[in-house]
Amino acid sequence: MTDKRTRLIETAIRLFHERGFWDTPTALIAREAGVANGTLFNYFPSKAALVEAVYLSLKQSWATHLQAAAPSSGSVHDRLAGYWTGAIDWARAHPDRYALLGQLKLSDEIGDGARAHGIDMFGATLELIGEAMAHGVIHPIEPDLLKTLAEAQISAAIEFLGKHPDASVAETARTSYEIFWRGIAVALTGD
Incomplete structure (x- = not known):
């Protein structure tokens, strides 16, 4: 750029x-x-093009942070936990950007092409989820539903931490992730 x-x-x-x-x-x-x-x-x-560029810049920042936070090997459980914790860490480190991204995600200003590109930025996460479904580690859940559920639960953890500044970030991330994992895992072995 x-x-x-x-x-x-x-x-x-x-x-x-x-x-x-x-x-x-x-x-x-x-x-x-x-x-x-x-x-x-x-x-x-146009201003709409600028709004989309802002949206994609925020998504790229978040995706880059998630990639750095997650281990590149290990169990699906542990790798997804890294993405989960990375998402919470990024939002807490950049509350203004996280809030703006939330607004932009709901906006009609973001076209389908930009939305699709924003999702593609999380390719490694989506690939891991696809492999986990194919190998029977997690239930075969429609990808958009799984994404929506994960985002809602991550958002709930972030909101909780905002309201409870003395709460342990690590414990909140771990607990919220384990609740999510129990809902998607075929067997609760941590794999």
């Missing part, structure tokens, strides 16, 4: 979180990023 494009996306992330993406004019984003308004449109042909 070019420096100006990165600066525009980072500025948009900050302003979209502060003001909402509907109430943030592109002129303000350009000014705050230190570029001419026309320059913004050299990188993003």
Whole structure:
């Protein structure tokens, strides 16, 4: 990514979180990023394109963090636990970005192509889940349902930690994951 494009996306992330993406004019984003308004449109042909770029930037940041957090080998249980904990850690380290990502996921501004690309960024996780289903480690669950259930339970753990600052992050992540695992595992052997 070019420096100006990165600066525009980072500025948009900050302003979209502060003001909402509907109430943030592109002129303000350009000014705050230190570029001419026309320059913004050299990188993003429309505000909708900028909103999608912000969405994809946030998804990529989260996906990269998950990949780094999860072990590359070991049982399915342990590898998925790494992704789970990584998701919670990223959201806690970047609460503004997590909140904005939640808003953008619900927005009509994000097209099907951007949504599909955002899902593809989590390819390693999805591949592991597919292999686990094929080998009978976890129940064959429709992938979008499984993703929705996981996101909801991760979100619940994050919300709990926000309301209970003295709670153990590690214990909350472990407990919330084990509850999820018991729902998807064919046998509760940890494999």
